[in-house]
Amino acid sequence: VAFDLHEAMLREHQRQRALVNGQWPLLQGDMRHLPFANAEFDLVTAGWALGHFCGWYGDNWQVEMHHVLTEMRRVVQPGGQVIIMETLSTGSLEPRPPTPELARYYAWLEGDWGFQRRELQTDYQFATPEDAVAHAEFFFGPELAAAIRANGWARLPEWTGFWRWQAPASS
Known part of the structure; x- marks a missing residue:
């Protein structure tokens, strides 16, 4: 699971994940309150x-x-x-x-x-x-x-x- 506060960072992570055919979930949120x-x-x-x-x-x-x-x-x-x-x-x-x-x-x-x-x-x-x-x-x-x-x-x-x-x- 990848977790980040910023949508732009998640978009970059999504791009990088695609380069390695990754399938892990990407979630947006605050590290102070992990879901x-x-x-x-x-x-x-x-x-x-x-x-x-x-x-x-x-x-x-x-x-x-x-x-x-x-x-x-x-x-x-x-x-x-x-x-x-x-x-x-x-x-x-x-x-x-x-x-x-x-x-x-x-x-x-x-x-x-x-x-x-x-x-x-x-x-x-x-x-x-x-x-x-x-x-x-x-x-x-x-x-x-x-x-x-x-x-x-x-x-x-x-x-x-x-x-x-x-x-x-x-x-």
Whole structure:
């Protein structure tokens, strides 16, 4: 099941799903109120989504994200896992949160919610540095484009964080 708040993202998911002849359902809704039964899934994931709460909800992000994490834990089966994927930087040779807000969020996941973090280098490979600039500047902005040019990067460094929480097994 794929679940997203935004219709445009679901349309893109539908397009991507068709490329692999996928058949899974696509549902629109709010992650703070998941329309699923308790313990319905053995794996629940969120990719590059929760970090937006830091900007959307300002000082109230923890309250709103608490609802999401509680819902994710509610719908995962005993012994199942919740995995959250977020950026740990683009254009950096070392993994690190790209903003102070995301640093606080990541520390909160680990300290308050017991998530364990793993880091994976997920670089973008382009034919040339010019190709890298052409593809990356639109999304990441002129500052990163300047770094690509200055470093002559055809391979744009990127890091992704994976935060994992495992539900206790039933007794």
